[in-house]
Amino acid sequence: MTAVDIVVIVAGLFFGYRLVSNYLSPNTSREQTRQDANPPPKEAPRQQWERHWEPVTPNAPAWFDVLGVVETADLAQIEYAYRVKISQYHPDKVAQMGEDIRQLAEAKSKEINAAYETAVRLRRR
Known part of the structure; x- marks a missing residue:
């Protein structure tokens, strides 16, 4: 070599x-x-159907935390928890109270309704 x-x-x-x-x-x-x-774009354009799947607030708690159930709860437990929570925060129950309490109850009831819809959608898959 x-x-x-x-x-x-x-x-x-x-x-x-x-x-x-x-x-x-x-x-x-x-x-x-x-x-x-070439930096990436700030946010890609969204389709019309994607806009409806956003949470109520950006840092919203998970649906099971809002309803007060475990993540593996069945549909009957979810419905019961929903009825209990919405009866506490329904805007009609606080209609005679102050404006700030009504706004708080309305926001909380929207959050509860969104959590319930998410839970039902996930359970019916």
């Missing part, structure tokens, strides 16, 4: 390593500059 053979082997190993590492590593400097030059 001569010195030329050793140099050719080392050069082949080096270029082979560089070629494989460029194809396998996802974050190369060229890709980083491309990502910096």
Whole structure:
């Protein structure tokens, strides 16, 4: 084995390593500059049907927390919990009270109704 053979082997190993590492590593400097030059859009345009699936509030609690049941509750337990909660916070029950209490009851009843609809939709799948 001569010195030329050793140099050719080392050069082949080096270029082979560089070629494989460029194809396998996802974050190369060229890709980083491309990502910096073209930032992703803020929010993709939504379809009409996607707008109706948003929660009532962005940080809304889970449906089972709102209704006060476990996540694995059956439909009968969910309906019972819904009836108990909505009877507490129904706007008609607090119609004679102050404006701020009526607004609070209305917001809470909307949250309870949204949680119940979500639970029923998930159970009927």
